[in-house]
Amino acid sequence: MSRCQCRCVGCQGLVRREERYRMDVHRPVELAVWGLPEPSRVRRPAGGTNNTTLILDDTHVLRIYQNLLPAEIAAEHRLLNELNQRGGLPFTVPAPRPTLDGRTVHDSMAIFPFVPGQRADESLESIELAAEALGVLDQALAEVAVELAPRDWRGSLEQIHPGVSDLEGACAELERRLGDGPGLRWFRESIGPAERLHAKLVRTLPVQIVHGDYSLWNVLVHEGRVSAVLDFEVAHLGLRLNDPVAAVTMATGLGISGAEERLAAFLRGYARSASLSAAEEEATPAMLRYKALYSVVWRIGRWRLGLSPIEEITERLADGLVLDKWLARSGWPGWAWAA
Structure with missing residues:
Protein backbone atom coordinates (compact mmCIF):
# COMPACT_ATOMS: atom_id res chain seq x y z
CA MET A 1 0.00 0.00 0.00
CA SER A 2 1.00 3.58 -0.57
CA ARG A 3 1.95 5.56 2.50
CA CYS A 4 1.25 9.26 2.70
CA GLN A 5 4.41 11.36 2.56
CA CYS A 6 2.61 14.52 3.68
CA ARG A 7 3.98 15.95 6.92
CA CYS A 8 0.86 17.88 7.93
CA VAL A 9 -0.45 17.27 11.44
CA GLY A 10 -3.76 15.82 10.22
CA CYS A 11 -2.21 13.21 7.94
CA GLN A 12 0.51 12.14 10.34
CA GLY A 13 -1.94 11.89 13.23
CA LEU A 14 -4.22 9.64 11.19
CA VAL A 15 -1.29 7.47 10.06
CA ARG A 16 0.02 7.00 13.59
CA ARG A 17 -3.42 6.15 14.94
CA GLU A 18 -4.14 3.70 12.12
CA GLU A 19 -0.83 1.94 12.72
CA ARG A 20 -1.69 1.64 16.39
CA TYR A 21 -5.18 0.19 15.84
CA ARG A 22 -4.73 -1.84 12.65
CA MET A 23 -6.37 -5.25 13.11
CA ASP A 24 -6.06 -4.84 16.88
CA VAL A 25 -9.71 -4.91 17.83
CA HIS A 26 -9.01 -6.98 20.94
CA ARG A 27 -6.58 -4.50 22.47
CA PRO A 28 -7.44 -3.49 26.06
CA VAL A 29 -9.99 -0.71 26.19
CA GLU A 30 -10.43 1.24 29.39
CA LEU A 31 -14.20 1.07 29.60
CA ALA A 32 -13.99 2.26 33.19
CA VAL A 33 -13.31 5.70 31.69
CA TRP A 34 -17.02 5.68 30.80
CA GLY A 35 -18.05 3.99 34.05
CA LEU A 36 -18.71 0.70 32.25
CA PRO A 37 -17.72 -2.84 33.32
CA GLU A 38 -15.82 -5.17 31.02
CA PRO A 39 -18.29 -6.81 28.60
CA SER A 40 -18.93 -10.54 28.59
CA ARG A 41 -19.64 -10.53 24.85
CA VAL A 42 -18.06 -8.49 22.06
CA ARG A 43 -19.04 -8.73 18.41
CA ARG A 44 -18.54 -6.84 15.17
CA PRO A 45 -21.53 -5.58 13.19
CA ALA A 46 -21.68 -6.45 9.51
CA GLY A 47 -20.24 -3.98 7.03
CA GLY A 48 -18.41 -0.70 7.46
CA THR A 49 -15.04 0.29 6.00
CA ASN A 50 -14.10 3.58 7.60
CA ASN A 51 -13.84 2.73 11.30
CA THR A 52 -13.73 -0.17 13.74
CA THR A 53 -17.04 -0.72 15.53
CA LEU A 54 -17.65 -3.25 18.31
CA ILE A 55 -20.95 -4.11 20.00
CA LEU A 56 -20.58 -4.70 23.74
CA ASP A 57 -23.15 -7.02 25.36
CA ASP A 58 -25.84 -5.59 23.03
CA THR A 59 -26.05 -2.58 25.35
CA HIS A 60 -23.30 -0.27 24.08
CA VAL A 61 -21.28 0.33 20.91
CA LEU A 62 -17.57 1.13 20.95
CA ARG A 63 -16.31 3.08 17.96
CA ILE A 64 -12.61 3.45 17.15
CA TYR A 65 -12.21 6.33 14.71
CA GLN A 66 -9.69 6.05 11.87
CA ASN A 67 -10.47 9.13 9.78
CA LEU A 68 -10.84 11.93 12.33
CA LEU A 69 -8.63 13.63 14.87
CA PRO A 70 -9.99 14.08 18.44
CA ALA A 71 -11.09 17.69 17.84
CA GLU A 72 -13.01 16.59 14.75
CA ILE A 73 -14.67 13.75 16.66
CA ALA A 74 -15.69 16.20 19.38
CA ALA A 75 -17.23 18.46 16.72
CA GLU A 76 -19.28 15.54 15.38
CA HIS A 77 -20.44 14.79 18.92
CA ARG A 78 -21.54 18.39 19.51
CA LEU A 79 -23.79 18.12 16.46
CA LEU A 80 -25.20 14.79 17.64
CA ASN A 81 -25.86 16.19 21.11
CA GLU A 82 -27.71 19.14 19.55
CA LEU A 83 -29.94 16.83 17.50
CA ASN A 84 -30.67 14.69 20.55
CA GLN A 85 -31.46 17.69 22.73
CA ARG A 86 -33.83 19.09 20.11
CA GLY A 87 -35.68 15.78 19.85
CA GLY A 88 -38.61 15.27 17.51
CA LEU A 89 -36.98 12.75 15.17
CA PRO A 90 -38.94 9.51 14.67
CA PHE A 91 -35.69 7.54 14.81
CA THR A 92 -32.54 7.55 16.92
CA VAL A 93 -29.31 9.32 16.10
CA PRO A 94 -26.16 8.32 18.02
CA ALA A 95 -25.86 9.80 21.50
CA PRO A 96 -22.20 9.81 22.65
CA ARG A 97 -21.82 8.68 26.26
CA PRO A 98 -19.73 11.07 28.33
CA THR A 99 -16.69 9.80 30.16
CA LEU A 100 -16.61 10.23 33.93
CA ASP A 101 -14.84 13.55 33.47
CA GLY A 102 -17.42 14.80 30.96
CA ARG A 103 -15.66 14.24 27.63
CA THR A 104 -17.16 12.18 24.81
CA VAL A 105 -13.83 11.19 23.19
CA HIS A 106 -11.09 9.13 24.83
CA ASP A 107 -8.03 8.04 22.87
CA SER A 108 -9.98 8.46 19.58
CA MET A 109 -12.71 6.18 20.88
CA ALA A 110 -16.33 6.82 21.78
CA ILE A 111 -19.17 4.88 23.38
CA PHE A 112 -22.80 5.02 22.23
CA PRO A 113 -25.95 3.25 23.45
CA PHE A 114 -26.83 0.19 21.38
CA VAL A 115 -29.86 0.61 19.12
CA PRO A 116 -31.69 -2.51 17.89
CA GLY A 117 -32.04 -3.01 14.18
CA GLN A 118 -30.49 -4.44 11.07
Whole structure:
Protein backbone atom coordinates (compact mmCIF):
# COMPACT_ATOMS: atom_id res chain seq x y z
CA MET A 1 0.00 0.00 0.00
CA SER A 2 1.00 3.58 -0.57
CA ARG A 3 1.95 5.56 2.50
CA CYS A 4 1.25 9.26 2.70
CA GLN A 5 4.41 11.36 2.56
CA CYS A 6 2.61 14.52 3.68
CA ARG A 7 3.98 15.95 6.92
CA CYS A 8 0.86 17.88 7.93
CA VAL A 9 -0.45 17.27 11.44
CA GLY A 10 -3.76 15.82 10.22
CA CYS A 11 -2.21 13.21 7.94
CA GLN A 12 0.51 12.14 10.34
CA GLY A 13 -1.94 11.89 13.23
CA LEU A 14 -4.22 9.64 11.19
CA VAL A 15 -1.29 7.47 10.06
CA ARG A 16 0.02 7.00 13.59
CA ARG A 17 -3.42 6.15 14.94
CA GLU A 18 -4.14 3.70 12.12
CA GLU A 19 -0.83 1.94 12.72
CA ARG A 20 -1.69 1.64 16.39
CA TYR A 21 -5.18 0.19 15.84
CA ARG A 22 -4.73 -1.84 12.65
CA MET A 23 -6.37 -5.25 13.11
CA ASP A 24 -6.06 -4.84 16.88
CA VAL A 25 -9.71 -4.91 17.83
CA HIS A 26 -9.01 -6.98 20.94
CA ARG A 27 -6.58 -4.50 22.47
CA PRO A 28 -7.44 -3.49 26.06
CA VAL A 29 -9.99 -0.71 26.19
CA GLU A 30 -10.43 1.24 29.39
CA LEU A 31 -14.20 1.07 29.60
CA ALA A 32 -13.99 2.26 33.19
CA VAL A 33 -13.31 5.70 31.69
CA TRP A 34 -17.02 5.68 30.80
CA GLY A 35 -18.05 3.99 34.05
CA LEU A 36 -18.71 0.70 32.25
CA PRO A 37 -17.72 -2.84 33.32
CA GLU A 38 -15.82 -5.17 31.02
CA PRO A 39 -18.29 -6.81 28.60
CA SER A 40 -18.93 -10.54 28.59
CA ARG A 41 -19.64 -10.53 24.85
CA VAL A 42 -18.06 -8.49 22.06
CA ARG A 43 -19.04 -8.73 18.41
CA ARG A 44 -18.54 -6.84 15.17
CA PRO A 45 -21.53 -5.58 13.19
CA ALA A 46 -21.68 -6.45 9.51
CA GLY A 47 -20.24 -3.98 7.03
CA GLY A 48 -18.41 -0.70 7.46
CA THR A 49 -15.04 0.29 6.00
CA ASN A 50 -14.10 3.58 7.60
CA ASN A 51 -13.84 2.73 11.30
CA THR A 52 -13.73 -0.17 13.74
CA THR A 53 -17.04 -0.72 15.53
CA LEU A 54 -17.65 -3.25 18.31
CA ILE A 55 -20.95 -4.11 20.00
CA LEU A 56 -20.58 -4.70 23.74
CA ASP A 57 -23.15 -7.02 25.36
CA ASP A 58 -25.84 -5.59 23.03
CA THR A 59 -26.05 -2.58 25.35
CA HIS A 60 -23.30 -0.27 24.08
CA VAL A 61 -21.28 0.33 20.91
CA LEU A 62 -17.57 1.13 20.95
CA ARG A 63 -16.31 3.08 17.96
CA ILE A 64 -12.61 3.45 17.15
CA TYR A 65 -12.21 6.33 14.71
CA GLN A 66 -9.69 6.05 11.87
CA ASN A 67 -10.47 9.13 9.78
CA LEU A 68 -10.84 11.93 12.33
CA LEU A 69 -8.63 13.63 14.87
CA PRO A 70 -9.99 14.08 18.44
CA ALA A 71 -11.09 17.69 17.84
CA GLU A 72 -13.01 16.59 14.75
CA ILE A 73 -14.67 13.75 16.66
CA ALA A 74 -15.69 16.20 19.38
CA ALA A 75 -17.23 18.46 16.72
CA GLU A 76 -19.28 15.54 15.38
CA HIS A 77 -20.44 14.79 18.92
CA ARG A 78 -21.54 18.39 19.51
CA LEU A 79 -23.79 18.12 16.46
CA LEU A 80 -25.20 14.79 17.64
CA ASN A 81 -25.86 16.19 21.11
CA GLU A 82 -27.71 19.14 19.55
CA LEU A 83 -29.94 16.83 17.50
CA ASN A 84 -30.67 14.69 20.55
CA GLN A 85 -31.46 17.69 22.73
CA ARG A 86 -33.83 19.09 20.11
CA GLY A 87 -35.68 15.78 19.85
CA GLY A 88 -38.61 15.27 17.51
CA LEU A 89 -36.98 12.75 15.17
CA PRO A 90 -38.94 9.51 14.67
CA PHE A 91 -35.69 7.54 14.81
CA THR A 92 -32.54 7.55 16.92
CA VAL A 93 -29.31 9.32 16.10
CA PRO A 94 -26.16 8.32 18.02
CA ALA A 95 -25.86 9.80 21.50
CA PRO A 96 -22.20 9.81 22.65
CA ARG A 97 -21.82 8.68 26.26
CA PRO A 98 -19.73 11.07 28.33
CA THR A 99 -16.69 9.80 30.16
CA LEU A 100 -16.61 10.23 33.93
CA ASP A 101 -14.84 13.55 33.47
CA GLY A 102 -17.42 14.80 30.96
CA ARG A 103 -15.66 14.24 27.63
CA THR A 104 -17.16 12.18 24.81
CA VAL A 105 -13.83 11.19 23.19
CA HIS A 106 -11.09 9.13 24.83
CA ASP A 107 -8.03 8.04 22.87
CA SER A 108 -9.98 8.46 19.58
CA MET A 109 -12.71 6.18 20.88
CA ALA A 110 -16.33 6.82 21.78
CA ILE A 111 -19.17 4.88 23.38
CA PHE A 112 -22.80 5.02 22.23
CA PRO A 113 -25.95 3.25 23.45
CA PHE A 114 -26.83 0.19 21.38
CA VAL A 115 -29.86 0.61 19.12
CA PRO A 116 -31.69 -2.51 17.89
CA GLY A 117 -32.04 -3.01 14.18
CA GLN A 118 -30.49 -4.44 11.07
CA ARG A 119 -28.63 -2.50 8.39
CA ALA A 120 -31.06 -1.51 5.68
CA ASP A 121 -30.82 -3.96 2.80
CA GLU A 122 -31.29 -3.34 -0.91
CA SER A 123 -34.95 -4.32 -0.93
CA LEU A 124 -37.34 -1.76 -2.40
CA GLU A 125 -39.10 -1.46 0.96
CA SER A 126 -35.85 -0.63 2.81
CA ILE A 127 -34.76 1.86 0.16
CA GLU A 128 -38.11 3.65 0.39
CA LEU A 129 -37.96 3.78 4.19
CA ALA A 130 -34.39 5.07 4.17
CA ALA A 131 -35.20 7.79 1.63
CA GLU A 132 -38.17 9.00 3.66
CA ALA A 133 -36.00 9.15 6.79
CA LEU A 134 -33.40 11.19 4.92
CA GLY A 135 -35.95 13.89 4.13
CA VAL A 136 -36.92 14.04 7.81
CA LEU A 137 -33.29 14.18 8.93
CA ASP A 138 -32.31 16.95 6.55
CA GLN A 139 -35.25 19.07 7.65
CA ALA A 140 -34.04 18.70 11.25
CA LEU A 141 -30.46 19.53 10.27
CA ALA A 142 -31.67 22.65 8.47
CA GLU A 143 -32.81 24.00 11.85
CA VAL A 144 -29.37 23.57 13.44
CA ALA A 145 -27.08 26.62 13.55
CA VAL A 146 -24.42 26.37 10.85
CA GLU A 147 -21.78 27.12 13.50
CA LEU A 148 -22.28 23.54 14.70
CA ALA A 149 -21.19 22.09 11.36
CA PRO A 150 -18.15 19.87 12.07
CA ARG A 151 -16.55 21.14 8.84
CA ASP A 152 -17.24 23.40 5.88
CA TRP A 153 -17.05 21.57 2.55
CA ARG A 154 -18.35 24.29 0.27
CA GLY A 155 -14.90 24.68 -1.25
CA SER A 156 -12.59 22.50 -3.33
CA LEU A 157 -12.48 18.72 -3.56
CA GLU A 158 -9.03 19.09 -2.00
CA GLN A 159 -10.81 19.79 1.30
CA ILE A 160 -12.48 16.40 1.40
CA HIS A 161 -9.71 14.26 2.92
CA PRO A 162 -6.48 15.29 4.68
CA GLY A 163 -4.55 12.85 2.49
CA VAL A 164 -5.56 14.62 -0.74
CA SER A 165 -4.54 18.28 -0.77
CA ASP A 166 -3.03 17.99 -4.28
CA LEU A 167 -5.40 16.52 -6.85
CA GLU A 168 -2.93 16.99 -9.70
CA GLY A 169 -0.31 15.04 -7.79
CA ALA A 170 -2.86 12.39 -6.85
CA CYS A 171 -3.77 11.88 -10.51
CA ALA A 172 -0.11 11.54 -11.46
CA GLU A 173 0.44 9.04 -8.66
CA LEU A 174 -2.55 6.97 -9.76
CA GLU A 175 -1.42 7.02 -13.37
CA ARG A 176 1.95 5.58 -12.32
CA ARG A 177 0.20 2.81 -10.42
CA LEU A 178 -2.83 2.10 -12.60
CA GLY A 179 -1.95 3.41 -16.05
CA ASP A 180 -3.98 5.98 -17.95
CA GLY A 181 -7.23 4.02 -18.21
CA PRO A 182 -10.71 5.36 -19.05
CA GLY A 183 -11.73 5.70 -15.39
CA LEU A 184 -8.72 7.79 -14.48
CA ARG A 185 -9.13 9.92 -17.62
CA TRP A 186 -12.77 10.56 -16.68
CA PHE A 187 -11.67 11.59 -13.19
CA ARG A 188 -8.86 13.86 -14.30
CA GLU A 189 -10.87 15.57 -17.05
CA SER A 190 -13.97 16.04 -14.88
CA ILE A 191 -12.34 17.75 -11.90
CA GLY A 192 -11.94 21.25 -13.35
CA PRO A 193 -15.45 21.68 -14.83
CA ALA A 194 -17.04 20.11 -11.74
CA GLU A 195 -15.14 22.38 -9.35
CA ARG A 196 -16.10 25.51 -11.27
CA LEU A 197 -19.80 24.59 -11.41
CA HIS A 198 -19.84 23.58 -7.74
CA ALA A 199 -18.35 26.95 -6.76
CA LYS A 200 -21.26 28.63 -8.55
CA LEU A 201 -23.89 26.36 -7.01
CA VAL A 202 -22.80 27.01 -3.40
CA ARG A 203 -23.48 30.70 -4.04
CA THR A 204 -26.97 30.14 -5.42
CA LEU A 205 -28.53 27.00 -3.92
CA PRO A 206 -29.70 26.32 -0.32
CA VAL A 207 -26.85 25.54 2.10
CA GLN A 208 -27.18 23.78 5.46
CA ILE A 209 -25.59 21.09 7.60
CA VAL A 210 -25.94 17.69 5.91
CA HIS A 211 -25.18 14.12 6.97
CA GLY A 212 -22.62 13.62 4.20
CA ASP A 213 -22.59 9.81 4.01
CA TYR A 214 -26.19 8.69 3.89
CA SER A 215 -26.03 5.13 2.65
CA LEU A 216 -28.13 2.07 3.41
CA TRP A 217 -25.28 0.84 5.62
CA ASN A 218 -25.84 3.83 7.89
CA VAL A 219 -29.56 3.20 8.35
CA LEU A 220 -30.97 0.67 10.82
CA VAL A 221 -34.39 -0.86 10.25
CA HIS A 222 -36.33 -2.57 13.05
CA GLU A 223 -39.86 -3.97 12.96
CA GLY A 224 -40.68 -2.33 9.66
CA ARG A 225 -39.44 1.18 10.39
CA VAL A 226 -36.17 3.11 10.49
CA SER A 227 -34.86 2.81 14.05
CA ALA A 228 -31.62 4.80 13.67
CA VAL A 229 -29.46 6.83 11.32
CA LEU A 230 -25.77 6.35 12.08
CA ASP A 231 -22.30 7.65 11.17
CA PHE A 232 -22.24 11.45 11.13
CA GLU A 233 -18.45 11.33 10.71
CA VAL A 234 -18.44 13.50 7.58
CA ALA A 235 -21.40 15.75 8.44
CA HIS A 236 -20.62 19.16 7.03
CA LEU A 237 -21.87 22.52 5.86
CA GLY A 238 -22.69 22.18 2.20
CA LEU A 239 -25.44 22.16 -0.38
CA ARG A 240 -28.76 20.77 0.84
CA LEU A 241 -28.71 18.80 -2.40
CA ASN A 242 -25.60 16.89 -1.29
CA ASP A 243 -27.51 14.42 0.87
CA PRO A 244 -30.24 13.26 -1.54
CA VAL A 245 -27.70 13.09 -4.38
CA ALA A 246 -25.28 10.98 -2.35
CA ALA A 247 -28.04 8.79 -0.97
CA VAL A 248 -29.74 8.10 -4.30
CA THR A 249 -26.38 7.17 -5.81
CA MET A 250 -25.42 4.75 -3.03
CA ALA A 251 -28.89 3.23 -2.62
CA THR A 252 -29.74 2.63 -6.26
CA GLY A 253 -26.49 2.11 -8.20
CA LEU A 254 -27.50 4.48 -10.99
CA GLY A 255 -26.53 3.15 -14.38
CA ILE A 256 -26.39 -0.55 -13.50
CA SER A 257 -28.92 -3.33 -13.99
CA GLY A 258 -32.02 -3.02 -11.79
CA ALA A 259 -31.36 0.58 -10.88
CA GLU A 260 -34.67 1.85 -12.27
CA GLU A 261 -36.83 0.03 -9.71
CA ARG A 262 -34.54 1.04 -6.85
CA LEU A 263 -34.55 4.64 -8.07
CA ALA A 264 -38.35 4.70 -8.17
CA ALA A 265 -38.50 3.35 -4.60
CA PHE A 266 -36.05 5.99 -3.38
CA LEU A 267 -37.91 8.83 -5.08
CA ARG A 268 -41.25 7.68 -3.66
CA GLY A 269 -39.87 7.61 -0.13
CA TYR A 270 -38.05 10.93 -0.39
CA ALA A 271 -41.12 12.68 -1.82
CA ARG A 272 -43.14 11.73 1.28
CA SER A 273 -40.96 13.86 3.54
CA ALA A 274 -39.06 16.46 1.46
CA SER A 275 -38.97 18.40 -1.76
CA LEU A 276 -36.31 20.28 -3.69
CA SER A 277 -36.40 23.56 -5.58
CA ALA A 278 -36.46 23.87 -9.36
CA ALA A 279 -32.87 25.12 -9.28
CA GLU A 280 -31.79 22.07 -7.27
CA GLU A 281 -33.60 19.83 -9.75
CA GLU A 282 -31.67 21.43 -12.60
CA ALA A 283 -28.37 21.04 -10.74
CA THR A 284 -28.89 17.36 -9.86
CA PRO A 285 -27.02 15.80 -12.82
CA ALA A 286 -23.97 17.98 -12.13
CA MET A 287 -24.07 17.11 -8.43
CA LEU A 288 -24.38 13.40 -9.20
CA ARG A 289 -21.12 13.68 -11.12
CA TYR A 290 -19.57 15.77 -8.34
CA LYS A 291 -20.53 13.12 -5.76
CA ALA A 292 -18.81 10.46 -7.89
CA LEU A 293 -15.62 12.56 -7.90
CA TYR A 294 -15.92 13.11 -4.14
CA SER A 295 -16.12 9.35 -3.58
CA VAL A 296 -12.91 8.81 -5.56
CA VAL A 297 -11.09 11.56 -3.63
CA TRP A 298 -12.11 10.03 -0.28
CA ARG A 299 -10.75 6.62 -1.29
CA ILE A 300 -7.53 8.14 -2.61
CA GLY A 301 -7.04 9.75 0.78
CA ARG A 302 -7.60 6.48 2.63
CA TRP A 303 -5.27 4.65 0.24
CA ARG A 304 -2.52 7.23 0.72
CA LEU A 305 -2.78 6.74 4.48
CA GLY A 306 -2.69 2.96 4.11
CA LEU A 307 -6.29 2.56 5.29
CA SER A 308 -7.72 1.13 2.04
CA PRO A 309 -6.40 -0.93 -0.88
CA ILE A 310 -5.98 0.69 -4.26
CA GLU A 311 -8.72 -1.59 -5.60
CA GLU A 312 -11.26 0.58 -3.80
CA ILE A 313 -10.13 3.51 -5.93
CA THR A 314 -10.45 1.51 -9.16
CA GLU A 315 -13.97 0.50 -8.11
CA ARG A 316 -14.97 4.14 -7.54
CA LEU A 317 -13.42 5.18 -10.86
CA ALA A 318 -15.42 2.48 -12.65
CA ASP A 319 -18.61 3.51 -10.83
CA GLY A 320 -18.06 7.13 -11.83
CA LEU A 321 -17.59 6.22 -15.45
CA VAL A 322 -20.77 4.11 -15.45
CA LEU A 323 -22.74 6.97 -13.87
CA ASP A 324 -21.37 9.50 -16.36
CA LYS A 325 -22.33 7.32 -19.32
CA TRP A 326 -25.79 6.69 -17.88
CA LEU A 327 -26.43 10.42 -17.44
CA ALA A 328 -25.24 11.09 -20.99
CA ARG A 329 -27.42 8.29 -22.38
CA SER A 330 -30.60 8.49 -20.27
CA GLY A 331 -30.47 11.75 -18.36
CA TRP A 332 -31.73 12.38 -14.83
CA PRO A 333 -35.47 11.57 -14.79
CA GLY A 334 -36.35 14.14 -12.12
CA TRP A 335 -37.10 13.93 -8.40
CA ALA A 336 -40.84 13.68 -9.14
CA TRP A 337 -40.39 10.91 -11.71
CA ALA A 338 -41.91 8.16 -9.53
CA ALA A 339 -44.66 10.29 -7.96
